[in-house]
Amino acid sequence: MSQTVPPAGLALHVALRGMAGGAVLLLAVLAGVILGETPLPWATVHAALANNLWGAGLPVDAIDQGIIWSYRVPRTLVAAACGAGLALAGVVLQALVRNALADPYLLGVSAGASTGAVAVTILGIGAGAIGISGGAFLGAALAFGLVAALARAAGGGPAQMVLAGIAGSQLFNALTSFFIAKSANAEQARGIIFWLLGNLSGVRWPDVTLAVPVAIIGLCVCLWHMRALDAFTFGADAASSLGIAVRRVQIVLIGAVTLMTATMVSLVGSIGFVGLVIPHAARLLVGPRHGRLLPAAALAGAVFLIAADVASRMLIPGQVVPIGVVTALVGAPGFALILIRGRGRT
Amino acid sequence: MRIATYNLGWASGGRPIVEGITLEVKSGETLGLIGPNGSGKSTLLRLLAGIAPRPQGHVTLEGEDLRRMKRRDIARRIAFVEQQADTAEALRVRDAVALGRTPWLSPLAPFGAADAAICAKALAHVGMAQMADRSWSTLSGGERQRVHIARALAQRPQVMLLDEPTNHLDIHHQLALLRLISDLPVTVVIALHDLNQAMGCDRLAVMEGGRLAAIGPPAEVLTQTRLGRIFRVGGRALHDPTDGATQFRFHCLEDPL
Ligand SMILES: Nc1ncnc2c1ncn2[C@@H]1O[C@H](COP(=O)(O)OP(=O)(O)O)[C@@H](O)[C@H]1O
Ligand SMILES: [Mg+2]
Numbered sequence: 300m301s302q303t304v305p306p307a308g309l310a311l312h313v314a315l316r317g318m319a320g321g322a323v324l325l326l327a328v329l330a331g332v333i334l335g336e337t338p339l340p341w342a343t344v345h346a347a348l349a350n351n352l353w354g355a356g357l358p359v360d361a362i363d364q365g366i367i368w369s370y371r372v373p374r375t376l377v378a379a380a381c382g383a384g385l386a387l388a389g390v391v392l393q394a395l396v397r398n399a400l401a402d403p404y405l406l407g408v409s410a411g412a413s414t415g416a417v418a419v420t421i422l423g424i425g426a427g428a429i430g431i432s433g434g435a436f437l438g439a440a441l442a443f444g445l446v447a448a449l450a451r452a453a454g455g456g457p458a459q460m461v462l463a464g465i466a467g468s469q470l471f472n473a474l475t476s477f478f479i480a481k482s483a484n485a486e487q488a489r490g491i492i493f494w495l496l497g498n499l500s501g502v503r504w505p506d507v508t509l510a511v512p513v514a515i516i517g518l519c520v521c522l523w524h525m526r527a528l529d530a531f532t533f534g535a536d537a538a539s540s541l542g543i544a545v546r547r548v549q550i551v552l553i554g555a556v557t558l559m560t561a562t563m564v565s566l567v568g569s570i571g572f573v574g575l576v577i578p579h580a581a582r583l584l585v586g587p588r589h590g591r592l593l594p595a596a597a598l599a600g601a602v603f604l605i606a607a608d609v610a611s612r613m614l615i616p617g618q619v620v621p622i623g624v625v626t627a628l629v630g631a632p633g634f635a636l637i638l639i640r641g642r643g644r645t
Numbered sequence: 646m647r648i649a650t651y652n653l654g655w656a657s658g659g660r661p662i663v664e665g666i667t668l669e670v671k672s673g674e675t676l677g678l679i680g681p682n683g684s685g686k687s688t689l690l691r692l693l694a695g696i697a698p699r700p701q702g703h704v705t706l707e708g709e710d711l712r713r714m715k716r717r718d719i720a721r722r723i724a725f726v727e728q729q730a731d732t733a734e735a736l737r738v739r740d741a742v743a744l745g746r747t748p749w750l751s752p753l754a755p756f757g758a759a760d761a762a763i764c765a766k767a768l769a770h771v772g773m774a775q776m777a778d779r780s781w782s783t784l785s786g787g788e789r790q791r792v793h794i795a796r797a798l799a800q801r802p803q804v805m806l807l808d809e810p811t812n813h814l815d816i817h818h819q820l821a822l823l824r825l826i827s828d829l830p831v832t833v834v835i836a837l838h839d840l841n842q843a844m845g846c847d848r849l850a851v852m853e854g855g856r857l858a859a860i861g862p863p864a865e866v867l868t869q870t871r872l873g874r875i876f877r878v879g880g881r882a883l884h885d886p887t888d889g890a891t892q893f894r895f896h897c898l899e900d901p902l
Contacts, residue, residue: 309755399733523752529740530747533730539696540727541800542720542748587734 320598324379331375331605332367335612339363348372369503377502378608378622379601380510381567384559386581386600387517389574390592391552394528398457402574403439403560406460407467409571411442412564413495414471414478420491421482432509435565439557442471497570497623499608506566517559518597524548525589532587570623572630573600579637646722646803646832647672652702653692663688663855666702670832677843677863678836680852681876686836687728689852690806693834694725706804720748724797728808728836731789732781739777741792742768745799767798770825772818786813794822807835811842840867840876841892851875864891873898 333344347367349355385403392401403409415438416431418424429437449463450456475495479488494501521528527548530538539545563570581596607625614620647669654664663685670676678686691697693704695711704711706722724745745767746760768774771791776784784792790813797805805826811819823845826833837843849866851858853875859866872880872895880893 309757397733526747526750530744532732532734532736532741532744533727536691536696536727537730539716540694540720540723540725541744542717544716582735586740587736588740 316594320594324598324601327602327605328375328379331378331609332371334609335371336616339367343367373504373507374499374502374608375605376507377510377566378499378604380507380514381563381570382573382577382600382602382604382607383597384510384514384517384563384600385570385573385604386577386596387514387521387593388556388559389578390581390589390596391521391528391556392574393578394531394589395549395552396457396460397531397534398461399579400461400575401457401464402578403556404569404571404574405468406464407442407446407471408439408557408560409564409569410468410471410475411445412436412439412561413569414438414442414475415561416565417475417478417491417495421478421487432562432565436558436561438471439561439564442467443553443557445470493621494568495623496621497568497626498619498621499567499611500619502566509562510566513559513562514597517555518593520551520555521589521593524552525593528552528589528593568621568623570604570626572626572634573604576630576633576637577603580633583637583640647707648693648723648804648832648834649705649708650693650702651705653689653704654701655688655692655697655699656701661855663692664701666692666857668850668857668860670834672832673830674848675827675833675835675846677846677849678834678852679838679840679843679849680858684852685855686852687808688855690725690808690834690836694723694806695719696725717748720800722802723804723806724800724802725806726790726793726797726808726810728812730793734781736781737777738768738773738779738781738784738792739764741781742777742795742799745796745801748800763801764795764799767795768792770798771795772821787815787818790814791818791822802831804832804834805829807833809836809838811837811839840872840880840895843867844891844893867893 329344332348333339333341343359343363344367346355346357346359347364350357350359350364351368388408389402392403392406393399395401396406412435415434415436418438419429419431419434424434446460446463446467449466450460453459453463479491483491527538527543530541530543535545538548577600578592578596581592581599584599585591585595604622604626607622607629611620611622611625614625649669650666653666655662656664666689668676678689680686688697692700695704695714700712706714706719711719742764743756743760746756746764749760750756765774765777768777771794773788773791773795776788781789781792790810794807794810797807807826811822814822819842823842826835827845835846837846843849844863844867846863848861849863850860851866851871858875859871867880869880872878872893877898878895879898880895882891883894884891
């Protein structure tokens with residue numbers, strides 16, 4: 300924004316960057332489809348994709364085609380959407396709360412979404428009317444509301460928000476466990492606990508049609524407010540005196556964060572560290588301004604979660620490691636590195 | 646641009662912090678805001694900027710009630726430099742100044758060459774042009790303060806509200822800032838601690854316990870009785886024969902004269 304690029308040059312700049320980002324994402328998705336427990340040759344993948352996308356009619360083994368089109372493609376696309384959504388949620392929360400530790404996981408939003416989803420699944424509360432995603436959204440919104448109210452009562456600073464978030468996470472995780480202990484049979488409980496750790500095994504095409512639009516809408520809403528997010532750099536009062544309608548922007552952006560988090564959690568369980576580590580990594584690469592940070596974080600989150608999903612399938616042969624375990628195994632040391640490298644910068 | 650208040654006040658938890666402020670600052674005038682610590686200067690400035698929640702009374706800009714105006718329209722007219730506003734972001738100086746353009750930009754009218762020129766000029770005004778690429782965390786307190794002022798200048802406001810902007814500044818930059826402010830064709834309300842610097846304002850408003858104790862030309866406002874009663878100091882007026890200016894020499898009231 301502060302480079303003196305004429306408008307036409309700026310548009311070209313943005314278009315070129317967008318295309319480069321799109322190419323990286325496409326490559327990552329293809330890698331996600333090719334790699335797996337049994338890596339499939341490119342010719343098979345190409346044939347399966349061509350047959351399904353534009354009816355090419357190429358000869359390909361029906362089982363391979365089924366694995367690729369009904370299983371790996373949706374799974375990879377949902378991983379990309381989840382990674383992007385969670386990373387965006389982290390960027391927005393860090394800007395609004397003005398705390399480097401803010402992310403949907405630490406602020407209790409993911410825990411609330413899990414509780415909501417579990418309540419719908421096993422207690423059947425409103426199952427028909429709102430569905431699992433709706434339950435997750437209500438749970439996430441309730442958790443964020445409680446956390447924000449607690450932070451406000453405690454004095455309302457950035458540190459209070461994270462402390463309140465920790466309390467909120469604990470509360471909602473406890474509620475989830477309580478629901479499971481009270482109402483789930485052993486089989487259900489095993490499934491839910493596996494899902495809670497993050498699991499993309501059950502993902503099919505209908506999930507893609509939910510996750511991808513939510514991620515794209517989330518990205519658009521955030522990008523529309525990129526200047527407002529920049530204006531929060533020096534706090535909400537400074538944003539207000541720069542002409543930002545603080546209350547309205549907070550509501551819209553928190554709404555977007557809640558929607559993205561709840562959708563992703565309801566589809567794949569609660570995956571930590573993406574919303575925390577990816578925004579920081581993206582900041583190191585492209586700086587703190589949101590016009591570049593938001594797309595960079597979305598792309599990095601998408602690629603990271605595709606990679607984590609591939610790793611979760613390949614790490615132990617014949618067994619799927621929960622993706623949340625993979626993101627934590629990579630994310631925790633990654634975060635430590637960022638903390639050390641960021642010393643003096645932040 | 647004329648900014649006026651009528652019976653302006655603000656309370657916290659039922660306790661009045663500022664109350665009954667009625668004043669008017671004429672277009673182009675510089676009003677100095679003085680008063681002891683905790684007398685309500687910062688709160689009054691936040692009220693004038695329209696960012697204090699649930700204000701009592703009214704603030705008007707050219708007769709228009711601030712509460713009826715959009716935030717964006719207010720920000721195009723009023724710039725506010727807070728007493729302390731800091732960030733942990735590794736943001737560059739030029740990006741901090743560019744924030745001042747926020748109320749003039751939209752998704753359809755992005756930051757362009759004209760905005761860049763305005764920001765460069767604002768940075769030059771505060772003597773920070775050569776530091777445009779420095780990271781915020783590497784700046785000293787005084788340099789940060791000057792960046793905030795450049796950010797406010799980049800807002801191209803008609804009213805500037807400054808909360809003790811000379812704090813942290815070395816003597817050269819204090820004087821340079823005060824001259825810059827008096828040269829700008831904008832209305833200024835500036836909270837100041839240094840009463841001798843306050844003598845350079847067109848008028849002074851004295852705050853005491855959240856109320857307006859006096860308002861008027863510096864020489865009329867800063868009387869011996871007021872200095873003693875409100876600031877709890879004695880002051881001897883010294884005259885500089887080269888330009889006839891008055892400066893005070895202060896002493897504690899307990900001290901022997
Ligand atoms: N947000 C607030 N909540 C409660 N009290 C406040 C708040 N802001 C300021 N005060 C109190 O109001 C009084 C005036 O503060 P302030 O306007 O900052 O004074 P000044 O700037 O003149 O030093 C102080 O006693 C301060 O403690
Ligand atoms: Mg103050």
